[in-house]
Amino acid sequence: MLKITHISKTFxxxxxxxxVAIKDLSLHVKNGDFITIIGSNGAGKSTLFNxxxxxxxxDTGRIVLDGEDITMQPDHxxxxxxxxxxxxxxxxxxxxxxxxxxxxxxAGHGGWLSSVTKKEKAEFRERLSLLEMGLEDRMKQPVxxxxxxxxxxxxxxxxxYNPPRLLLLDEHTAALDPATADKVLEITRNITSENNxxxxxxxxxxxxxxxxxxxxxxMDSGNIVFDAEGDAKKALTREMLLEKFKESAGKNxxxxxxxxxxxx
Amino acid sequence: MELQAVFDLLRTTxxxxxxxxxxxxxLFLSYSMLNxxxxxxxxxxxxxxxxxxxxALSGHPVLSIFAAMGAxxxxxxxxxxxxxxxxxxxxxxxIIVNTGLYSIxxxxxxxxxxxxxxxxxxxxxxxxxxxxxxxLASSYKLVVIIVAVALxxxxxxxxxxxxxxxxxxxxxxNPAMVKSSSINPVYTTIVGxxxxxxxxxxxxxxxxxxQKSANIDIGGGIVTIALASLLIGNAFxxxxxxxxxxIGAVAGSIIFRCVYTIALRLKMPAxxxxxxxxxxxxxxxxxxxxRAQIPMIKRKMALKKGRENGREEQ
Numbered sequence: 001m002l003k004i005t006h007i008s009k010t011f012x013x014x015x016x017x018x019x020v021a022i023k024d025l026s027l028h029v030k031n032g033d034f035i036t037i038i039g040s041n042g043a044g045k046s047t048l049f050n051x052x053x054x055x056x057x058x059d060t061g062r063i064v065l066d067g068e069d070i071t072m073q074p075d076h077x078x079x080x081x082x083x084x085x086x087x088x089x090x091x092x093x094x095x096x097x098x099x100x101x102x103x104x105x106x107a108g109h110g111g112w113l114s115s116v117t118k119k120e121k122a123e124f125r126e127r128l129s130l131l132e133m134g135l136e137d138r139m140k141q142p143v144x145x146x147x148x149x150x151x152x153x154x155x156x157x158x159x160x161y162n163p164p165r166l167l168l169l170d171e172h173t174a175a176l177d178p179a180t181a182d183k184v185l186e187i188t189r190n191i192t193s194e195n196n197x198x199x200x201x202x203x204x205x206x207x208x209x210x211x212x213x214x215x216x217x218x219m220d221s222g223n224i225v226f227d228a229e230g231d232a233k234k235a236l237t238r239e240m241l242l243e244k245f246k247e248s249a250g251k252n253x254x255x256x257x258x259x260x261x262x263x264x
Numbered sequence: 265m266e267l268q269a270v271f272d273l274l275r276t277t278x279x280x281x282x283x284x285x286x287x288x289x290x291l292f293l294s295y296s297m298l299n300x301x302x303x304x305x306x307x308x309x310x311x312x313x314x315x316x317x318x319x320a321l322s323g324h325p326v327l328s329i330f331a332a333m334g335a336x337x338x339x340x341x342x343x344x345x346x347x348x349x350x351x352x353x354x355x356x357x358x359i360i361v362n363t364g365l366y367s368i369x370x371x372x373x374x375x376x377x378x379x380x381x382x383x384x385x386x387x388x389x390x391x392x393x394x395x396x397x398x399x400l401a402s403s404y405k406l407v408v409i410i411v412a413v414a415l416x417x418x419x420x421x422x423x424x425x426x427x428x429x430x431x432x433x434x435x436x437x438n439p440a441m442v443k444s445s446s447i448n449p450v451y452t453t454i455v456g457x458x459x460x461x462x463x464x465x466x467x468x469x470x471x472x473x474x475q476k477s478a479n480i481d482i483g484g485g486i487v488t489i490a491l492a493s494l495l496i497g498n499a500f501x502x503x504x505x506x507x508x509x510x511i512g513a514v515a516g517s518i519i520f521r522c523v524y525t526i527a528l529r530l531k532m533p534a535x536x537x538x539x540x541x542x543x544x545x546x547x548x549x550x551x552x553x554x555r556a557q558i559p560m561i562k563r564k565m566a567l568k569k570g571r572e573n574g575r576e577e578q
Contacts, residue, residue, distance in 0.1 A: 055443075074448075076445070076446055076447060076448040076449075091444070092441055092444070093438065094437040097434065097437060108427065112426065115425045115427075116425070
C-alpha cells in the first residue's frame with residue numbers, strides 16, 4: 001500500500017544547525033492497517049508525516065503509494081490521496097468561510113466553476129449530523145465560531161469526505177480537553193473503520209497507542225526502533241512499552257512527555 | 265447653487281465613485297479574499313487607461329474595453345508569477361511591476377504622457393448617441409458605468425461561490441489549510457490576481473474615456489483611494505454574504521467620493537485628495553488595532569492608580 005524505502009532527511013545540511021531528522025527509514029504499510037506511532041519529542045514522527053505528505057522532498061529513498069511513485073510529487077498533488085490532521089485544530093479549515101463552504105471545498109465535486117448543489121447540501125447535513133455536535137444546523141456560520149473540538153471533528157470529516165488512500169493523524173486530539181478528545185477519537189474510530197481507511201496516528205498517549213490500531217511503531221532519532229503487529233501488539237502492556245522505550249533510546253526519559261501522558 | 269448644478273455635481277460624484285468602485289472590487293478580490301495587497305494597482309489602472317485610450321483612438325471603442333481588461337490581466341499575471349514562481353515577496357512584486365509599468369504606459373501612449381480623446385469615439389459617445397432621445401439622455405455616462413459595475417458584481421458573486429472561488433478565498437483565509445489540501449495556492453493566487461487586475465484595467469479605461477483623456481498620472485495613488493473605499497464599505501457592510509460585501513465595496517467608493525466632493529465645496533484644495541485617502545486608510549486599519557489595545561491600557565492605568573494610592577492590586 002505505502003512503501004517507504006530508505007528515506008533520509010537532513011535539515012540545514014553543512015551548517016551549525018544541521019539536524020538529521022530521518023535516517024535511512026523504511027516502512028511498509030499494508031492496506032487497512034491502523035498504525036499508532038509513539039516516540040519522544042524530536043524522534044522524527046512529524047518529519048515522517050511531512051515526508052509522506054510532501055511538505056518537503058526527501059534527500060534519499062523512495063515513497064510509493066499504491067504502486068505510484070510519489071517521491072517527487074508536490075504536496076498539493078499528494079493531498080488528493082493523503083488526508084492529514086494536525087494537532088492545531090485551526091490548521092484544517094478556513095475560519096472566515098462557512099461550514100458549508102469549507103465542506104464544499106473538501107467534497108470537491110464537479111468542475112472548478114461549479115457551485116454547491118441542493119443535493120450536496122443535503123449530504124453535508126446528513127454527514128454533519130453523524131458528528132452529533134449540532135453542526136448541521138449551523139451550516140451558514142463561519143467556522144471561526146466553532147470550538148476547537150468541533151473544528152477538529154469538522155476537519156476530520158473534511159479530510160475523509162472523499163475517503164483518502166491514507167490518513168495521517170498527527171496528535172490530532174492533543175490540543176483538546178479530555179472529553180472532547182474522546183469524542184473526536186470515537187469519530188476517528190468510526191470513520192476509519194467504516195471506510196476501512198489505512199491510517200497512521202502519532203500520539204503521546206500510551207493508552208491510546210495500545211488501544212488503537214493493529215500495529216504500533218516506536219521512533220527514536222529519526223528511525224523506527226520498535227515495531228509490533230497483530231497479536232504481538234495486543235500482548236503489549238504499558239510497562240513493556242516503557243521498558244522498550246528506555247532500552248531503545250538508551251537513555252532516561254524522565255522529563256519526557258510520553259511519561260506524563262501514560263499516567264492516566 | 266441652483267438645483268440643476270447640484271444634480272450635475274451629484275451625478276459627476278456618482279460617476280467617479282462608480283468608476284473607482286471597479287478598482288475597489290478588484291481589491292475586494294485581491295485584498296479581502298486572497299489577502300494579497302496588490303501594489304501594482306496604480307500602474308495597472310494607468311495601463312488600462314492608456315490601452316483603452318489608444319485602442320479607442322485607433323477607431324475601436326468597444327474593443328478598447330476588452331483590450332484594457334486584457335492588458336490588466338497580463339499585468340496581474342506578471343505580478344502573480346513574480347510572487348508565486350520567483351520567490352519575490354508579494355508587496356515587492358507589486359512595487360516592481362508598478363515601476364516597470366510606468367515605462368510601458370509611456371510606450372503605449374506612443375512616447376507621450378498624455379492622450380487626448382476629445383474628438384474620439386468612445387464607449388461613452390456611443391452610449392450618448394444611443395440614448396439621445398430617451399429620458400436617460402443626460403445620464404448616458406452613468407448608464408454605461410452602472411452596467412459595468414453590475415456585471416462585475418454579478419460576476420464576483422457567481423465566481424466566489426464556485427469551487428475555484430472558494431479555493432481562492434481559502435488561500436487567503438487559511439494558507440496552512442490550503443497547504444495540506446489539494447488546492448494549489450500558486451494556481452489560485454494567479455487566477456485571483458489576473459481577474460482582479462482585469463477589473464482595475466477596466467476601471468482605468470472607463471476613467472480615461474469618461475474624462476476624455478488619459479495621462480501618465482491618472483492612476484497615481486488609486487490603490488490607497490480604493491483601499492480607503494473598501495475599508496469604508498467594510499465598516500458598513502463588511503459581514504454577511506458576498507453580494508452584501510461587494511455592494512458594500514461599491515457603496516464605500518461612492519461614500520468616499522461624496523465626502524471628497526463636499527470637502528472640495530468647503531474649499532479644500534484638490535491636491536488634498538491623496539492625503540485624505542491615506543488618513544482614511546490609517547484610521548480604518550489602525551482603529552481596530554487600537555480598540556483591541558483598550559482593555560490592556562485600562563488595566564495598566566488601574567494598576568498605576570492602585571500603586572499611587574499606596575496599595576497593590578489584589
